[in-house]
Amino acid sequence: MKxxxxxxxxxxxxxxxxxxxxxxxxxxxxxxxxxxxxxxxTKPKGVHVRDAVDLKRMMMTVVIAMIPALLFGxxxxxxxxxxxxxxxxxxxxxFFLGAKxxxxxxxxxxxAGGAIEAxxxxxRKHPINEGFLVTGMLIPLCMPVTIPLWQVALATVxxxxxxxxxxxxxxxxxxNVALTARAFLYFAYPSDISGEVWTYLGDATPxxxxxxxxxxxxxxxxxxxxxxxxxxxxxxxxxxxxxxFKQMFLGSIPGSIGETSTVMALVGAVILILxxxxxxxxxxxxxxxxxxxxxxxxxxxxxxxxxxxxxYHLVIGGLAFGAVFMATDPVSAAHTEKGKWIYGLLIGVLxxxxxxxxxxxxxxxxxxxxxxxxxxxxxxxxxxAANKKRRLKRATV
Numbered sequence: 001m002k003x004x005x006x007x008x009x010x011x012x013x014x015x016x017x018x019x020x021x022x023x024x025x026x027x028x029x030x031x032x033x034x035x036x037x038x039x040x041x042t043k044p045k046g047v048h049v050r051d052a053v054d055l056k057r058m059m060m061t062v063v064i065a066m067i068p069a070l071l072f073g074x075x076x077x078x079x080x081x082x083x084x085x086x087x088x089x090x091x092x093x094x095f096f097l098g099a100k101x102x103x104x105x106x107x108x109x110x111x112a113g114g115a116i117e118a119x120x121x122x123x124r125k126h127p128i129n130e131g132f133l134v135t136g137m138l139i140p141l142c143m144p145v146t147i148p149l150w151q152v153a154l155a156t157v158x159x160x161x162x163x164x165x166x167x168x169x170x171x172x173x174x175x176n177v178a179l180t181a182r183a184f185l186y187f188a189y190p191s192d193i194s195g196e197v198w199t200y201l202g203d204a205t206p207x208x209x210x211x212x213x214x215x216x217x218x219x220x221x222x223x224x225x226x227x228x229x230x231x232x233x234x235x236x237x238x239x240x241x242x243x244x245f246k247q248m249f250l251g252s253i254p255g256s257i258g259e260t261s262t263v264m265a266l267v268g269a270v271i272l273i274l275x276x277x278x279x280x281x282x283x284x285x286x287x288x289x290x291x292x293x294x295x296x297x298x299x300x301x302x303x304x305x306x307x308x309x310x311x312y313h314l315v316i317g318g319l320a321f322g323a324v325f326m327a328t329d330p331v332s333a334a335h336t337e338k339g340k341w342i343y344g345l346l347i348g349v350l351x352x353x354x355x356x357x358x359x360x361x362x363x364x365x366x367x368x369x370x371x372x373x374x375x376x377x378x379x380x381x382x383x384x385a386a387n388k389k390r391r392l393k394r395a396t397v
Contacts, residue, residue, distance in 0.1 A: 141258025223305025289348020
């Protein structure tokens with residue numbers, strides 16, 4: 001590492017003011033601070049304290065928390081492929097096939113978003129925003145494995161420019177950038193991100209009776225059919241051992257690359273909470289809101305989807321992934337402590353409402369988080385206003 005440090009120090013004058021590559025200083029700075037902790041220190045006089053955990057280190061912690069979901073997603077994409085074509089394969093064959101499919105999506109997302117970040121940094125003359133370390137990983141994890149790579153690049157560029165850079169960059173965005181990329185694809189190219197797109201088949205032929213539908217799609221279809229059959233019964237008819245509660249909790253089912261496994265999302269949640277990066281209040285309140293709303297619809301009844309046991313809402317679709325990695329976005333989420341409870345609870349409530357009332361798009365977590373991103377400042381405003389009002393009542397002047 002010392003040799004690398006010396007090499008970077010030797011090149012630094014070329015990028016500083018008056019140097020040959022002065023225009024590209026922030027590209028050099030991005031690489032330098034990514035590899036090494038910034039060596040800035042406070043001056044002898046002053047009250048400011050610099051922490052070793054800067055924004056890049058925080059963003060890397062979130063990326064590390066997503067690695068279990070990424071690795072499981074690679075294996076699951078291979079697993080779903082061999083399941084669909086009715087062939088046996090060992091663990092590593094499934095994993096390497098999944099890696100071959102998933103890694104290009106990750107690389108394209110980072111390359112497209114990184115190029116836009118670098119362009120804005122050079123033009124605006126400011127450091128490259130660290131937030132894309134997380135966004136570049138989140139975008140592939142919320143995509144189907146069959147998504148065309150050019151659509152990944154287009155959606156990433158759209159999200160970085162429209163959802164972040166036009167507002168001023170990292171820390172200024174109103175909407176979650178990764179979910180904006182997914183929403184763009186959902187409305188621009190719906191046939192490539194919904195329907196039976198969750199399993200890679202390649203040139204192979206699926207076995208008789210195979211369906212690439214997700215658990216949510218089957219539940220929505222059952223609700224729309226308005227039959228007497230329970231959703232759990234429809235799952236059993238489809239493929240008896242496939243959509244059990246245990247299978248959906250573990251995540252070996254069709255779905256987005258990183259969203260199917262609730263247990264891997266919870267591993268990420270533990271990492272985020274223990275390191276103080278993610279808010280446990282938001283995560284817990286999202287689950288509580290979804291569960292309580294599911295209980296209410298179950299009691300209300302009406303069709304098979306409404307009558308689905310509430311605890312199934314916690315393990316199907318991308319609720320867990322969204323609650324852990326999307327809703328806790330420190331920029332677009334609520335910032336006050338009471339506001340975090342309200343914000344998370346409403347995301348959970350809206351997710352289930354969208355699921356059971358919108359058969360065209362049964363996965364509701366994306367729209368619920370984006371909607372609550374818009375209302376997060378209003379929630380904080382009212383929480384602070386109420387706090388001021390209480391304190392003024394206690395004033396004795």
